[in-house]
Amino acid sequence: MTITGEIDLYTAPGLQSEFARLLQESPTTYVVLDLSKVEFCDSTGMNVLLAALKRLRERGGTMELAAPRPAVRKILQVTGLDSVFTVHDAVPDESLSAEPQG
Template identity: 65%
Template sequence: MELNVSTASQGGHAVVTATGELDLYTAPRLQAALAGLLRDQADRITVDMSGVEFCDSTGMNVLLSAMKRLKEQGGSLELAAPRPAVKRILQVTGLDTVFTVVDAVPAFDSL
């Protein structure tokens, strides 16, 4: 399965939308998108997980690494609308207490 990644930005906030499976083979796509936003000095990144059907440890490591780098720059990263399978992975690994997880992707006009 493929992973499609798109980004949208307004001000210092960026939304990264991922759809498909996030695993060893597809994680570099998400990593590249997040790295680009970090280089552009985004101060808040929301990763829309509503279209992610599967996420393995490689995908989680990409997200953790981006969150760590963003925090070092004084920013924040949140995961939005993870599907039940991904939410379960977050809970089992304890990462639901590490990441900020929100139920919906915030609209740009409500920021």
């Protein structure tokens, strides 16, 4: 699943809805979020990502973050969320061959 733009107070509800739709319509338990096109993410956005991770873990799944830009990576590090999420420098090859998630 690729996210673009900013994840903030104004855009987070749309992302949250998209996660809810994905989890409701699909048996998906493994999600890789390509963050290479995310320019900014505030605490509201991080909370949406955490909530999605929690819902996936309740199903026995997980969510990983891939290719965050330096500003987003810094937020992950400062908040300690880089130890909660698996963070890849690039999108993992195995997720490229999987069925598209978004």
